[in-house]
Amino acid sequence: MGGAARGTVRRPAFSLYRPAPAMDYGGAKRRLGRSFMKCAVIIPVGPGHDGLSEEAAASVEAAFRADQGPFSDVMILRIPDPDGAIGRSRCRNFGVEHAIQHDAEWVFFLDADDLMDRNCFAAVRDRVADFDAVFGMIAEQWFGSDAVALRERQVGATTLLSDILLNDPYLTLQMGHFVRARVARSIPFDEAMDTGEDFKYYLELWRTHRCCKIGQPLFINRRGAHSTGPRSADGGGWRQAVTRVFGAFFRNHPIVINFVVSGVKVGFAIANPFDMIHRNYLRRVFFEQEELDYLRGLVPAGSSILEIGANVGNHVVYYGLFMAPRRIIAVEPNPAALHFLKKNVEINRLDPATVTVLECGVGERAGSFDLCIADEANLGAARLVPAEGGRVAVHPIDDLVQERVDFIKINAEGMEMDALSGARNTIALHRPILFIEVGNANRNAFFDWAGRNGYRIAKEFPCADASNCAAVPV
Incomplete structure (x- = not known):
């Protein structure tokens, strides 16, 4: 047997568990001494993956024979789910309970279509005493190829939760990892989720326990043979689910x-690292x-500013810190964005007497609307759609402000012409400077309106499918 010498240590036995209908123990269990630990490798076997799971199990045995690392015994627990009705989350949770019942101190989660790296157990020999969970670098292999490569641009070795939170999850962690069995039990996988449950678990694990990612792989992600059962999802579905997971995490743990x-x-409080605005904050710049620098030179100090579609407060914070306004009225209909708008006003210590936040939308006339979230990674992409009894109140600008307004910014996701129609009296009376995000479909209508x-x-500042247009009274 390869690996570090252990004196008179006997060859380890493997326990192959199949949970139904009966347990099949391959070989007698042999205890190697109190200083060693048992590890259970949990392999959910989804539709069409029975054969692949045999290869996965064989890779575990090969790795353990090469070097058993800090473990005296390994149990391979394959949990069949041939029609996909159980779901991998329940399979993993079942596996954790079964592992604890059979005295496993650690578990390793391995997908049925993946392979354990030959040096997996050896790689964590010096880690298990200091950490509750150990992840490795993401290594990939396409089916039909023998080539294995590390995923490019991925996050390297780290012990920092911030590295997991503030980078693309595709480049941070994957499922194959060691974790103390009782820690895994304390953070069960969400059985209601068909995808995205992995990062819901990772984030809570890294938040509450001692975790690390080491600079070598623990398993090989074999691409091209994913499960196709009723509870499977493609990459797009995973991305959407993970975006929701990150959004919920940041709301609770900003x-x-x-x-x-x-x-x-x-x-700025980060609402979601995938959000196009928040990616700028990670680069330490304003969106x-x-x-903004142009507006700083255009709008006089002491102006009264009306911000329609304030989102999380990017522009509001800039106005308050750099443009010396007399008043800022920030209007935002999206409750998720509104939460961070208020928080960012507080973080930057903007004067509450200067900043007023209104939770509503604007339009040509008063009405009720619902929010349509087109892109969960972009809080600013929420659109208002008319709905009788809708949860969002919409008011014309003329009804919202009675005082003088010197500058109006409008980002209304395609409703900019309605917003301008509802500001007819305000614009005629005060002749404010305007800064409008104009969708390409409304470009001609806006230029006609301006004339x-x-x-x-x-x-004019071109952007995707729109332009930000600064308009000044003649």
């Missing part, structure tokens, strides 16, 4: 990113920094 702009300390209402397009 992380604040701090950076300095022009000598001023700025901070639309160029546009009819005595406005000149001072500058």
Whole structure:
């Protein structure tokens, strides 16, 4: 047997568990001494993966024979789910309970279509005493190929939760990892989820226990043979589910990113690292920094600002810190964005007497609407759709503000012309500077409106499917 010498240690036996209808123990269990531990390798076997699971089990035996690391015994627990009705989360939870009942101190989760790395057990010999869970680098192999490669641009060795939270999850962790059995029991996989349950578990595990990712792989992710049962999902479905998981995690456990702009300390609570706005904060810059710097030179100090579609407060914070406004009225209909808008106003210590936050939408006339979330990774992409008895109240700008307004910014996700129609009296009376996100479909209508209402397009900032247009009264 390869690996470190253990004196008179006998050859380890393997216990192959099949949970139904009866247990099949391959070989007698041999205890190697009190200083060693038992590990259970849990392999959920979904539709069409029975043959692949045999290969997975064989890879575990090969790795253990090569070097058993800190373990005296390994149990291979394959849990069949041939029609996909049980789901891998329940299979894993079942496996953890079974492992604990059979005195396993550690478990390793291995998907049936993957292989354990030959050096897996040896790699954690010096880790298990100090950590509750050990992950490895993501290694990949396409079916039909012998080549194994590390996933490019992935996060390297780390013990930091922030590295898991603030990077693309595709580049951080995968399922094959060691974890103390009783720790795994304390954080069961969500059996109601068909996909995304992996990161719901990872995030809670890394938040509450001692975890690490080491600089070598523990298993090989074989690509091209995923399960196709009724509870399976493709990459797009996984991405959407994980986005929701991250969003929920950050709402409950917010992380604040701090950076300095022009000598001023700025901070933003991260709602979701996938959000296009929040990715800028991870780079320590404002979203639309160029546009904001332009507005700083366009809008006079002491102005009263109306921000329609304030989102999480990117522009509101900039106004408050760099443009010395007299008043800011921030309007946002999305409760998820509103939560972070209020938090970011607080983080940046904007004067409550200066900033007013209104939870509503704007339109041509008053009405009730519902939110349509087109992209869960983009809080600003929420659209309002008319709905009798809808949960979001919509008001015309003319009804929202009675005082003087010097600058209006509108980001209304395609409803900018309705918003302008509802601001007819305000615009005619105060002649504010305007900064409007104009969808390409509304471009001609907006330019016609500007000409009819005595406005000149001072500058245009093209963006995806739209342009941010600065318009000044002639």
